[in-house]
Amino acid sequence: MTRYAMLDLVPVRQGGDVAQALAEAARLAAHAERHGYARYWVAEHHGMEGIAGGATAVVLAHVGAATSTIRIGAGGIMLPNHAPLVIAEQFGTLDALYPGRIDLGLGRAPGSDQRVAAALRRTLDSDPNGFPRDVLELQSYFADDGQTGIRATPGAGAQPEMWILGSSLFGAQLAAMLGLPYAFASHFAPDALDQALAIYRRDFRPSAVLDRPYAMAGFNIFAADTDDEARYLASSMEQSFVALRTGNPGKLPPPVRDYRAGLGGQGAAILDHVLQCSAIGSPATVAREVAAFVERTGVDELMVTGATFDPDARLHSAALAAEVIDGLRVPA
Template identity: 70%
Template sequence: MPRLSMLDLVPVTQGGSIAASLANAADIARHIESLGFSRYWVAEHHGMPGIAGAATSVVLAHVGAATSTIRIGSGGIMLPNHAPLAIAEQFGTLDALYPGRIDLGLGRAPGSDGRVAHALRRNLAGDEQQFPRDVVELAAYFAADERLGITAVPGAGANVEMWILGSSLYGAQLAAMLGLPYAFASHFAPDALDQALDMYRRNFKPSARLEKPYCAAAFNVFAADTVDEAELLATSQQQAFVALRTGTPGRMPPPFPGYRDTLPPTARAMLDHVLQYSAIGMADDVARGIDAFVAKTGVDEVIIASSIFDHQARKRSLTITADAVLKVVA
């Protein structure tokens, strides 16, 4: 049985507020903790009207205060946006607040466009090509490596679990070389999943942090007590993807009955492709979908991505998922 974790984009809904989204994030984390999920992840995005997780470490501090046992972390921090020392200090602080519970997933994408990247960094001296060096430097801060000439306070000696995230072969190669756990963003970028996992496992070099490969991959779930309701819930994410691909991202829209049928064939094909790793339906549908995904990929952990407009419906979807996969009584 795989472990379950959750990726929360901290969605901001039409008619909602950022304050409500952050309150929902804490409530969702408490909820999945009670269901037996292993970890809760927040992703760094910038300049996105429908996503409230830009200040990722601050959101994690908020979520940590609302929970007690579940691991919490970034899925991920986009390291090209930051000085490694700053991230060491932020996540060292989180580890001091919530010891033994902090994960630091790292990605090399900017999580934004070029204008936002420039605003974040003020210059473009740091870039994706420096990502491996920055990961090594960040690990050295946690290890209190004296060769740096600087001690991260907080940060030095922190018990932070570092991950490499990706949607291509690049991250798989780096995670294997450094002996770190690896997570793949198959919930929206499915193309290289099989090849990346194979590359990671074949090239993995044991490290002080990890003796053997450990990989996770993301999977969309829209679960409800009827198939019709689940299909309706899924339309909010479908609308959000179409808006993003057409350059008009906004706040998460409410469900739209029959939305897919209103789309031209090209848009339907796009949705079918990017959301191919999904389960939409009742508990049995979710169990079959996740079982097939695990059988195909052999992942150690399934990251549930679940962008649903209504907060209570989202919680119900996660309860059904836990019941189906972890055999929790709903």
Template identity: 70%
Template sequence: MTAFSLLDLVPVVQGGTVPQALANAADLAAHAERIGFQRYWVAEHHGMEGIASAATAVVIAHVAQATRTIRVGAGGIMLPNHSPLQIAEAFGTLDALFPGRIDLGLGRAPGSDQRVAAAIRRNLDSDGNEFPRDVMELQSYFADDGRTGIRATPGAGADVKLWILGSSTFGAQLAAALGLPYAFASHFAPGMLDEAIAVYRRNFRPSEALAKPHLMLGFNVFAADSDEEGAYLASSQQQAFVALRTTGTGVRLPPPVRGYREGLGTQGNAMLDHVLSASAIGGPAKIRREIEAFLERTQADELMLTSAMYDHQARKRSLEIAAEAMRAVEPA
């Protein structure tokens, strides 16, 4: 069986609040743990009204406290926003609190627009092209090998599993060179999926961290007890994507709308067909078929499922259907 995990952007819904979103995150993680998900990740985004996971390490601690066995982590931390030492200290603390359960996915995007990025860092001198050097510096802090001349406390010797994230071949090349697991953001940026998979697998070098490639792919699931209900529930995320792509501004997750795609128009539908091409929408049988087809195409070792829905209980049901489908799919 292909492993399956959960990415939660901790959505703030229209009419909802940040405290409610954070309470839902803890409840969703505990639910995912009960039904067999391997890991639960949140992502660093800033200046987005509809996402409550900006203080990512704090949210991870909140969720880890509400669970017992599921791995919890970041998918990801945006490395240009922080010094490697700060990240080592934060995630070393998390590992001390929740030993053996912490993942750290690393990305090189700012997780915001340039105005917000400047507010985070006060200047934009940090360079995304320094990402490989920063990853290796972070590895050194966790390994406590003395190469930096600084001992991270907490952090030195921490059992934090590092991942490289990406939506292009850059991350794939780096993950392969360092012998690290690789997570591709196909759930919203599928354009270079096939090239990145090929680069990662072809160039992978075994390391102390990983003996063979481990590829995780983002995949949207909008599941319900019928195809019609699944399509209806998916319209919340579809509206949010259209708003982001047309205005450049994230919005609070809106309520679903029946027949949303039918009234959207050719351009909007084409955009959604592309950005959500790595998705399964519908009832249990359709969800299984679409997951199976994606796994057959990609041979992924793990799927990072995401299922943003306006109604929290519907979202929990979507994860149940997805878990049942993953267990039923024949190995690729």
């Protein structure tokens, strides 16, 4: 049986606001905990009115107070946006509040466009190859090994579970070199998945935290009692993907019956590409698609995602997905 986790972008619905999105995030995390999800992650995005997880560490503190056992973390923190010391302090604080439960996934994408990235970083003149160096600096703060000459307080001695994230081959190479677990963003960028996993496993070097490769992949699941209902629910995220890829992002829209039937060629091509790693349908349909994906990739863990306009429908989908994955006997 493959382990399963949840990725939440903390979507802001049309007609809703950030306060509602944050309340639903806590509710969803508690629901995931009850249904056996190993972890609940929030992704860092900025300048997007439909995503409320920009202050990722603050959101995790909120979610941690609503849960008791599930691991909570960032999937991920876009490290080029931050000084490593700041992240050490933030996640050291979270580790002190919720010991043994904190994950820290690290990515090198901006989580925004270049204009927003400039506002976050104040300058884009930093070294584009600095991500590995920043990861090592962050590890040093947690290890409290004195290499930086600065003691992170909080942070020194904290033990968040660090992951390297990626949607290309770079992250796979870095995770392998550092002996860290690796998560691939195949739920929206599926192209390099198989090659990245192969490189990670081939080049993996055992470390003090991990003795063998451990890989996770993002996977969209929209589960409902029938295939038709699942396709209807998925249309909210499908609309969001098309809007984002055509330069018109916004809040999560309500679902539309037969949405794909009314799409032109460009929209259909966008969805065919971005949703390659997805299962949309009844439990039987989802089981078939999940089993095929896990057999193909051999991932140790699935990062399940998929926002619906109706929060209750997302809770039902998450519960069905957990039942399906628990019932599969596939290579882990």
